[in-house]
Amino acid sequence: MKKIVSTLKRKTFRHGDLRNALVTAGLEMARVGGPDAVVLREATRQAGVSPNAAYRHFAGQAELLDAVRSACLSRVAAAIEEEMKKCRPGRDPQAFARKSLRAVGMGYLGFAMREPGMFRTAFSVPPPVDSPDPANTASMGLNAFQLLSLALDRMHESGLLSRKDRQDAEYLAWSTVHGLALLVLEGPLHKMPREMVRALGERLVSMVERGLNSETAN
Amino acid sequence: MKKIVSTLKRKTFRHGDLRNALVTAGLEMARVGGPDAVVLREATRQAGVSPNAAYRHFAGQAELLDAVRSACLSRVAAAIEEEMKKCRPGRDPQAFARKSLRAVGMGYLGFAMREPGMFRTAFSVPPPVDSPDPANTASMGLNAFQLLSLALDRMHESGLLSRKDRQDAEYLAWSTVHGLALLVLEGPLHKMPREMVRALGERLVSMVERGLNSETAN
DNA sequence: ATCCTCAAGTAGACAGCGTCCACATACGCT
DNA sequence: AGCGTATGTGGACGCTGTCTACTTGAGGAT
Numbered sequence A, B: 001m002k003k004i005v006s007t008l009k010r011k012t013f014r015h016g017d018l019r020n021a022l023v024t025a026g027l028e029m030a031r032v033g034g035p036d037a038v039v040l041r042e043a044t045r046q047a048g049v050s051p052n053a054a055y056r057h058f059a060g061q062a063e064l065l066d067a068v069r070s071a072c073l074s075r076v077a078a079a080i081e082e083e084m085k086k087c088r089p090g091r092d093p094q095a096f097a098r099k100s101l102r103a104v105g106m107g108y109l110g111f112a113m114r115e116p117g118m119f120r121t122a123f124s125v126p127p128p129v130d131s132p133d134p135a136n137t138a139s140m141g142l143n144a145f146q147l148l149s150l151a152l153d154r155m156h157e158s159g160l161l162s163r164k165d166r167q168d169a170e171y172l173a174w175s176t177v178h179g180l181a182l183l184v185l186e187g188p189l190h191k192m193p194r195e196m197v198r199a200l201g202e203r204l205v206s207m208v209e210r211g212l213n214s215e216t217a218n
Numbered sequence C: 001a002t003c004c005t006c007a008a009g010t011a012g013a014c015a016g017c018g019t020c021c022a023c024a025t026a027c028g029c030t
Numbered sequence D: 001a002g003c004g005t006a007t008g009t010g011g012a013c014g015c016t017g018t019c020t021a022c023t024t025g026a027g028g029a030t
Helices: A018-033 A040-046 A051-056 A061-085 A093-114 A116-122 A144-157 A169-186 A194-211 B018-033 B040-046 B051-056 B061-085 B093-114 B116-122 B144-157 B169-186 B194-211
Strands: none
Touching (some): A018 A040, A018 A051, A040 A051, A040 A061, A061 A093, A061 A144, A093 A169, A116 A169, A169 B169, A194 B169, A194 B194, B018 B040, B018 B051, B040 B051, B040 B061, B061 B093, B061 B116, B061 B144, B093 B144, B093 B194, B144 B169, B169 B194
């Protein structure tokens, strides 16, 4: 009876690919409404299945959310990778390094603006620990953090960053773009026009570029 | 019957200060569990009152949360102010300016580490807009943003920051510390030892200090 | 071909949540 | 003293996540 209401009425008793269907439904909910919007019962409804069926694939709502979050993290990585592919190594390694760093930062921010719900979900409460989990990566096989590391490595190798300044620089750079993204998405900067956000993003990455290097001013 | 279970059984029919009691209860819940933990029914329970009584003071749960959030924002401002009082203007205005900026950043991060729940609540989803709302301020009458502006003004006035670089610099600086705070509190940096967070915070503020100034490197 | 097993899905129930509606109380004004 | 109204109560509804018990049927062993 209720099943008819749902999206698709399957004829087989077995769904066949329920776990995946639930994650997909959850991902869409996250896309629209952020982490709080991913509700287990609704996912089962969209999959045309009874609520409890979900428990054959996830220990509970939290575990479903984890799966969705993981998917969101992959999207973030993909967005960065996309941006990064645009900058190819020319004859100037320093310019290449700088462009790489910018790509990471702007790719990150760009995704946050394009897909607020997924972005917020990707970085919501239960930290997926520092997982070398291959599920969070894009096609290149690198997650967002590793892509950032790559860009910073290029900075170092091209002589733009001393060994000491290179150390743990990912956390500094990451904090910066992540902070702006969140302030805009769910913070007091919510109403800031997107054009200004973009401009601010550019300045922000420039700031990081300069600020990471401790050799400059005193 | 249920009333007896609750904290305090009042004898007067009127509570007298229910709105405040609800916010206080909510604040404590936020302190412990973040924004999602502030639940209306529980607040009324702690106030020894029926659930619906809350609706005489708030349009709904969201409005209660708003009040709690506002209280949290005040705490943030207070924490920064506290840190800022430590640095008094000496004979070197530039050193004073730098110290001020550091105070804002470290006060912000310090509060985030000390009171994760309140911090997360303060900056959770529904942005309190850019409210010149006096409720969000500490005793000095300045909110977190204004305290940051003050520090940046000192940077500018002491010649550490050009007029152009001063422009909207609060957003850049803010993004930075906010990002680190959130990555640590509810992001992938969750398990990072607090000592390292502190060290990272110091580096971060240094980075901002250098990076804000576009006159340095190229 | 038949039976058996066991993973996968169903059915129904429970508590807790936010919220709506109708009703009760007593504070403070006239 | 009487009354209006701000404040609190009671009960209900639909939603959520989750528990326990039951059913279904696909695939391997016989």
